[in-house]
Amino acid sequence: MEGSDQHRGWFQVSLIPSVATTGIPPFKKILTHGFVVDKEGKKMSKSLGNVISPQDIIEKQGAEILRLWTAYSDYSEDVKISDEIIAQLVDMYRKIRNTMRFLLGSIDDFDPAVNTPDYDSLLEVDRYMLSRTMEFAKNTMEHYDNFSFYKVCQELFWLL
Numbered sequence: 001m002e003g004s005d006q007h008r009g010w011f012q013v014s015l016i017p018s019v020a021t022t023g024i025p026p027f028k029k030i031l032t033h034g035f036v037v038d039k040e041g042k043k044m045s046k047s048l049g050n051v052i053s054p055q056d057i058i059e060k061q062g063a064e065i066l067r068l069w070t071a072y073s074d075y076s077e078d079v080k081i082s083d084e085i086i087a088q089l090v091d092m093y094r095k096i097r098n099t100m101r102f103l104l105g106s107i108d109d110f111d112p113a114v115n116t117p118d119y120d121s122l123l124e125v126d127r128y129m130l131s132r133t134m135e136f137a138k139n140t141m142e143h144y145d146n147f148s149f150y151k152v153c154q155e156l157f158w159l160l
Contacts, residue, residue: 031147033075039082052081061090068093071149095160 011030018026037043038050045051057066068089073079122130136155143151 031075033073034078037078037080039080039084041078041080052083052086057086061086065089065093068153072153074150092157092160096156099160 014026018024035043038052042048042050054066057069065086069081069086072089119127136159139155140152143149143155
């Protein structure tokens with residue numbers, strides 16, 4: 001995974017000699033992303049004072065927030081970052097974490113061998129929610145297969 005400026009950089013430097021000498025590219029897939037820019041779409045620059053250091057985010061918010069920002073970003077375009085975006089993701093992270101804690105606490109004594117009901121005995125609303133869960137899982141796997149991580153985040157955020 002590299003920035004789009006690398007198309008003329010190491011991609012070609014490694015691709016051309018490998019194909020010329022062996023007929024085989026040195027990689028199976030390449031994933032490129034746009035540049036990281038500020039909330040107004042301006043290039044990050046120390047002289048403009050708009051640089052947000054990943055280390056600062058990690059120190060203030062934790063590495064999980066930086067990972068969530070990475071997954072949440074649509075890398076097919078330039079990727080925006082700002083204190084406001086990070087603050088929104090901190091809130092979303094808390095919702096995800098608290099929801100997961102609640103759900104895990106609710107199923108602490110669940111034993112699938114004993115407590116799993118027969119599908120035919122489920123209420124219609126339970127069958128509907130099971131169907132939605134399976135659809136979410138299918139969509140999530142498709143998004144991961146297509147490297148569309150931000151779509152996984154969008155679907156997860158919509159559920160919350």
